[in-house]
Amino acid sequence: MSHTHDEILARRIKPLTMEELLRLTVELDASDLHLAYGEPPVFRLRGDLRAMECPPYSHEEILALLCQVMPPRYTDVLHEKRSVDFAVSSADVGRFRFAAYFQRGALSVAIRLLAKGIPTFQSLGLPSSIARVATYRDGLVLVTGVTGSGKSTTLATIIDTINATERKNIITVEDPIEYVHQNKLCIIHQRELHTDVHAFPDALRDALRADPDVILVGEIRDLDTMRTAIMAAETGHLVFSTLHSKDAMSSVNRMVGAFPAGEQAQIRQQLSSTLRAVISQRLMVSADESTRVPAVEVMFPTTGIANLIRLAKDDMIYSAIETGQRDGMQTMEQSLIALVEAGKITLDTALGAAKNREMMRNRLSMRGLEPAAENHAHPVPVPKGRPKPSLKRRVG
Helix, strand or coil, rough: CCCHHHHHCCCCCCCCHHHHHHHHHCCCCCEEEEEEEEECEEEEEECEEEEECCCCECCHHHHHHHHHHCCHHHHHHHHHHHHHEEEEEECCEEEEEEEEEEEEEEEEEEEEEECCCCCCCCHHCCCHHHHHHCCCCCCCCEEECCCCHHHHHHHHHHHHHHHHHHEEEEEEEEEEEECCCCCCCCEEEEEEECCCCCHHHHHHHHHCCCCCCCEECCCCCCCHHHHHHHHHCCCCEEEEEEEECCCHHHHHHHHHCCCHHHHHHHHHHHHHHEEEEEEEEEEECCCEEEEEEEEEEEEECHHHHHHHHCCCCHHHHHHHHCCHHHHHHCHHHHHHHHHHHCCCCHHHHHHHCCCCCHCCCCCCCHCCCHHHCCCCCCCCCCCCCCCCCCCCCCCC
């Protein structure tokens, strides 16, 4: 028997098993579930947080729920590092990523519902030009964005495409393993932090000795990992990874800025020759508020962009992306405008996500599109006998 979202959230009985909570997450079609001391379960529905009306959980109850699904080997990691990430699969429920951590001395858990199976580029709504990264022979490809923007899903789709079309040796290093790949044409070895290896830099160095063609590093978190990833890309490997950065320009700045000042010119030189693509994602609430759709900035370092990276003219990269649509590139603003024109997101949603709201407003206006707030201007009171002034603004 199916229930509406409001009926489920209005339940007064507190779920006491993790399996029940995971089933409710699937039934609600929630992207995430949050458990925290002194709070009831909180679900993220189409980007918004909604809490159940049941009593709150205690620290002991959350720990008991977590221990129902957490592999025993992670118990020591949780208590030593005060945080742990792992993934759990249930044949009849789905696959979930868990992030457990302590805050103010109490345990909290964030649970992400992962997609069933590995989606295609088309089903994700990603630009078709992104598919070309699966054909590269070497270099560094970065997928960037905030937490929850779909970076891991995009990488899984890229790896699955390579797996289905090439004969290569693929090694991944993940924390945790979110999407499980089965060998098709490729050999795929997936290593998980804390289970198969202790740290990203160690795993990356180990991978270089295992005859890889493709290396996926779940996330570049430190300077050592960054340095080794660039070196691997320089030596003929195709390296994929993620960064917590909002666009191509900030991704380059983040990479270069992580190095000591004396090394930055050399790193710029290396990036200009090894960087193959930067894909920056944001998930936007759809126009009908039923789901979320990706807005994507895509940069492929052409000769011109590579020179801008090398010469530290990062402020000019945006313009180069904007004029590079023939090469499959697009800025985040161009992506947002395309989503508005396709009716996938609203004007106000696009404006809220734009880096430069005024520029975005002007470009929407040039296409005959005006935000709702601008379409409902209040009339100016005018004394009788005088003509009403025009509400049209002159564009200079």
